[in-house]
Structures are given as C-alpha cells and as structure tokens.
Amino acid sequence: MTIIDDFNGTWLGRVFLPEANGPAVVTLRGGAVYDITSEIAPLSRDICEMDDPAFYVNEAPGFRLGTLEEIAAATPGDESRIHFLCPSDLQPIKACGVTFARSMVERVIEEKAAGDPKKAEAIRSRIGAAIGESLKNIEAGSKAAAAAKEALIREGLWSQYLEVGIGPDAEVFSKAQALSAVGPGAEVGLHPISKWNNPEPEVVLAVSSAGRIVGATLGNDVNLRDVEGRSALLLGKAKDNNASAAIGPMIRLFDGNFTLDDVRRAEVSLTVRGEDGFEMTGHSSMSEISRDPEALVAQTIGRHHQYPDGFMLYLGTLFAPSEDRDVAGEGFTHKPGDRVTISAKGLGRLENTVRLSTECAPWTFGVRALMSNLAARDLI
Template identity: 30%
Template structure:
C-alpha cells in the first residue's frame, strides 16, 4: 500500500491511498488519527490504513495536488554509504579526502541532520541551489520512513541537494552545503514496508533534463550500499529520540562527474523501484 499527503477539494491537507492511477482520500478521524504521521505511528500501520473508510473524494494521480509526505518529523541523512559517494567526496577536497575514506570503512557512519519540515518540498515543487554556490548536484536516495520507536514503517524517495564546492572547501561547512530552504525533496508518497520489493530488487535511477534534453542519466541498486538499514538506525537512535518519527535518507550511489553542476530550470527525476518517481524543478536565488 502507498499513502500520499495531498490537498482535497476544499484545499485542506488530507491523506489518501494510492492505486495505479488514482488517489482515494481516507477519513483519518475514523481511526482517531490527526495526521499522516499519527497513522504512521500506529502499531500496525497497514491494518490501520486498510480499515480507514474513504471520504468519497478521489483524484487521478495526474490531477492530485500532492504534498511532501511529512508532518512534524525530522529529516536526517547518512553519507558515504556507497563507494561512488566516497570517491566523489574525496574528489571534492584533498584536505578532507582522508576523512571520507576513513568514514566509509569505519564502524560509525556519517549521519547528519538534513531538514526541518518547512525546508522540504514534494513532487512537482521546486528545489533550490544556493545563490553562493557554483557546483551543485542532486543526490537520489532511498529514504526510510520511521515511527517514533524507529521502526521502519515505509519508504519514500529523497533528494539530498548538495553544494559540492562549499563542502569541498571545508568539511566543517557541511551544514551550509546541505541545509537551507528547499534543500530536500521527499515523495511522491510513502510505500509501506510490506509493499516494497526485496532490497536486491530495488533500483535507483536519476535523470536530469535541461532544455528538453537529458543531460544526465544513471542508475544504481540498493545492494550497492556498504551498510544495512538496521546498522544506520542503530546509530541514529543512540542517545536520541524522535517523538514525531523521522525520515532517514540512506546515502547516494549516484554522483555526477566533477564537470557537471545543476542549473536553474533543470528538471530532476528520481525513480525508485516499488515507490515511483519524484520530480522537481530547480531554482536559484
């Protein structure tokens, strides 16, 4: 089952069950749920979602006004979990190369805070490249949807926008390279855990279009990750709590070469098996 957050006919946020061609709005109040994150915190999310009655409103996927599937959860991210990411980070900065080399092989992963909800955008929205950066890339990432108890209840697509020149100048600038308005894409919806394919069958594909032409096209697989989901969660949860739940972007295995940078009006499309496609345009300034 897939769950989307969207606007209903009255322009109010609501939650819907996604089929192949449409989104059926469901009545959260019938289960005493106040929002999507409350439903995701249920002991059995699938059973709870299946039991909720439909409101009668239904939209085609094309016409649905989708919102990012987040309420008040925090968004975190893991870095250097793929070999390609390690290589790219070492290319950014000779001074920081040893740091990225060591973290790839270290028992402790790189985990950092990515975004608050107001910095997140959904399917069809614009993501931002920083005005003070000249080297920017999207980072397509399989994203874990976590309950307050850090149980994996679903998966979505994440775009961890990154300013490579800022981070490469000094690794201490990572927060500025990663965290700013419109720095993170999530969506288009959440696929509950039971409906996801096995990890070995999950492909992650990135296509970037500029002036109607594809200027970047590459894919990888979730099995290329050097760490397990459980390992990342065990570190995220150390001395940490998440009352509203969280999203964890699990790292990227696709990084464009050093001669590529995003430009305003580019279109970024990230497709992941079992979920769908997250599409965002790019703005700057």
C-alpha cells in the same frame, strides 16, 4: 509516465486541500486518491506510529478526491487545486552520507580539491581509481576496513570522508526540518553561492519513534559540492536550504507485497534534462551500500537519541557525476530549469525542477500553522 508504478502497494501520502487551506492524509485505491484524514490519524506521522500502518491505511474510511493523474498534474503551490505535498509531516528529516564506495571516493576528491572542479579532475585521475579499488567490497567497521585505513594513512590518502565511509561510525546529519521538504512536481532549491552542485537520488526510509522501519520512498538530497568541499563544517550550509530536500511521491508502507528486502534490492535511476538540451542519466544500486539500512537506523535512534515523532532517513547514493557539462575538466553542475527525475521500481517517480533557493517559494507553513489548521478543522 505515472508517479506511482504499482497500484498493489499500500501508499501513504499528503495533499493540499483548497477547501481546508491545509494538508490531508491520503492513500491510493484503484488508481484514485482517497482522503483518509481523521481524528484518529490527522497526520502522516500518526499512521507511521501505529503497530500496523499498512493495515490501518487499507481499512481506513475515506472519500475520493480524484484520479492520481489529475492530482499529480496540478502545480504544487497552486492553492486553488488539490496537489501533492511531501508525504511526511512532523517527522524530522535526517540523512546519511558516504554510504557507497564510489561516492565516498568523490567526497575525498572534493575535499582534496577544496571545492574546485578543475583540481578535482586532476586528483580524480591521480588517486581516484587507486582508492576505489582498495575499498571495493570492504564492510564498514570491519577488521579489513581498519587495515585499509592504516594503508591509506601511510599513503597520505586518508580523509574524514573515508572515516565515516568505512569506519565504525556512520555519517548521519540533519537534512531539513519537519514540514520543510517539498514533494513531487515542486521546485528544488540551490543556494545561490554554489557553482558546483548535483542531485543525489536516494531511497528514504520512514521510521517510527520506536526505531521501526515502516516504509520507504524516494528523495533528492540536493548537494552543493563546492560548499561542502571547502570544509566539512559547511555541511549545514551545503545541505539545508530553502526547498533543498525533495521527498516523494508517496511512502510505500511495508506489507505482504513490499518489505525491507525490496529496499535492499532497489535500483534507483536518475535523469537530468536541461533547458539547454543537456541530458544526463545515473544509477544507484542499493545492493552496493556499505552499511545495511537497519544499521543506519540503529546509528540514528536509540538510547543516545530519541525522535518522538519518528523521522525520515535518506540512505545515501552511489551517484556522483564527474562528466563535463560545458567546460572540459569542470564536471557536471546544475543549471536553473533542470528537470530531475528519480525513479525506482515499486517506489514510483519523483520529479522536480531546479531553481535557486532564493527563487523557490519560501517555506511559511510550519508546525504552529499546521496545528492551528488541524484545530480549526476539529482534527486535534
């Protein structure tokens, strides 16, 4: 199955060019990948900052690099071949947590279990259903949400995760630094201290420095459930590790055929296939999100916080696996070699292989290296 499912879309991505020893900005035309890098827009960030990114991409001169299938088949990190990179570059990578009621309940269970999957199963059977039903269809920050909060406090079930899930303020955190995310086909990393973890299939928005949403793509917000469950103050350690953020395959820019309403209706599917024969599927319906994407963007950028290069924003997930993989009562956790596939109609397919962060290729190409590379090519 191809990584792009709609050639009528306006697509923005990045590839590694062996002859340039660095990245190029690309688009798709008729099933082929075209290099549209220029002095006007040497970066993905530059195009996202334009008044009409889709118009620019459709009209920009470029030259053919190869077919989508050829380039998608190349191994990321193989510097002898053109291969896809994460489609964003200078944009910081932010993420929203606890934006779906079902995953909100799982976060409460993680907290109450202090990261212990065996305790989590017992707590899940005792209070999970009750909390989930009480929060069904509640709008975050509403009077009904405030009333639910008071009731849950009386029952001793209130949690910091419920606070950000249905309270007035969303959870928005820094997932990864600019240029550190991996793209389609790459390995994704788990910190080796984690024994209980999972993928998080999400829609990721591309947002300009003015706070305008210009497009969307897919992402895997790799999550360490045991680390975050021990303490919310360990969120950085649970979320930001080498190769722990995957984004791609390409940003689909908003145009006459694709808008934010399509994002609101997106159905995100997940498949995990292990080398041990294990297989798990999951699903996340954006229609069930408790905060609208525009509201999440407004909580991220504004007078209170600026992003001169724009940003990428993970929107959260409905998916929180509780089925057992090996041992009864211990739930799901990754194993090295797991193949994770995230897909959504109109956004394509993002596929990555799970490794330890210490075994993934180290991140070495930062902002200084990018600027030096572009300068040597007379692009800046």
